[in-house]
Amino acid sequence: MNTHDLPPELLRDLEGAVAFRLFADQDEPTLTVSEQIASRVGERILSGQLAPGARIGEQELADEFKVSRGPVREALRILEREGLATLLARRGAIVTDLSAQELSELLDIRAGLFEVAVRKLMAQPSAQLLPLMRAGTERLQTLAGQDGAGELYAQTTYRLLILVARLTGNRRLQRMLTSISLQTLRYSKLGLSSVARRQRSVSLWQQAIVALEAGDADRVVQLTRQRIEESAQEAVQQLDLKGKP
Structure with missing residues (x-):
């Protein structure tokens, strides 16, 4: 061969x-709202659109995706689990430094x-x-x-x-x-x-x-x-x- x-x-x-995204082995319709948000933001981090140390605005994402802050917080926890975001007490989330x-x-x-x-x-x-x-x-x-x-x-x-x-x-x-x-x-x-x-x-x-x-x-x-x-x-x-x- x-x-x-x-x-x-x-x-x-x-x-x-x-397609560099989280949940690459799943179809988009099967993802929860939080997973879809995490996937989209993850793409921005991996592409360099969001640089290391950049702030990830919780309210900005909620406004962009037209959801409450609850699903956004869960999306940020997913990104933290995958090593792409760091959650800081009382300071919100940032892109994980290299x-x-x-x-x-x-x-x-x-x-x-x-x-x-x-x-x-x-x-x-x-x-x-x-x-x-x-x-x-x-x-x-x-x-x-x-x-x-x-x-x-x-x-x-x-x-x-x-x-x-x-x-x-x-x-x-x-x-x-x-x-x-x-x-x-x-x-x-x-x-x-x-x-x-x-x-x-x-x-x-x-x-x-x-x-x-x-x-x-x-x-x-x-x-x-x-x-x-x-x-x-x-x-x-x-x-x-x-x-x-």
């Missing part, structure tokens, strides 16, 4: 527009969850895994050398990880990986902002495909952790630079 043999819906999900400590914690969890997905897929192989990885890596290679493509590269990486998790058939694992990947997305954009970092990243993806073809699960896991750690180091450096006067 080559990349052209991927099911149309899988290829579309990989190459199409990426920090090296949070990044380290999130990436430890993400790497562990992805290892579970990889080992499960290699123990119970999916015929779609290698074609998906090849198609995704080809897309990443195209973006790696393009100036200003860091955000698109990070988005494609996010989508590829989620689609790999989907192939496991474990919906709980998919939801957990989706949630943790959303929380790390803002950091991924920093860690993949340079051409050199993206080219290094895609090289590790390509090596992982070779390891997959050889059935070497340990090597795939090692390369995944290496790729995540190297991007994290770059993100921390970028955070340090942003913090300097």
Whole structure:
């Protein structure tokens, strides 16, 4: 099976527009009012429309969505649970700041969850895994050398990880990986902002495909952790630079 043999819906999900939102595995009509508000505000945070530290106005959201403040408060609690907002006593809500400590914690969890997905897929192989990885890596290679493509590269990486998790058939694992990947997305954009970092990243993806073809699960896991750690180091450096006067 080559990349052209991927099911149309899988290829579309990989190459199409990426909807970064909470509850990505649910249809909008099934969400509560609070969940819909959390989803919309979460998109603004993940896209950078709401910057780290920005105030999230409770009354402003209630006016915008034409609801009472009750559903808005619940939406803010959802965003806090997902690590996108911080609720401050008597001061309201703000977009969660980016920090090296949070990044380290999130990436430890993400790497562990992805290892579970990889080992499960290699123990119970999916015929779609290698074609998906090849198609995704080809897309990443195209973006790696393009100036200003860091955000698109990070988005494609996010989508590829989620689609790999989907192939496991474990919906709980998919939801957990989706949630943790959303929380790390803002950091991924920093860690993949340079051409050199993206080219290094895609090289590790390509090596992982070779390891997959050889059935070497340990090597795939090692390369995944290496790729995540190297991007994290770059993100921390970028955070340090942003913090300097």
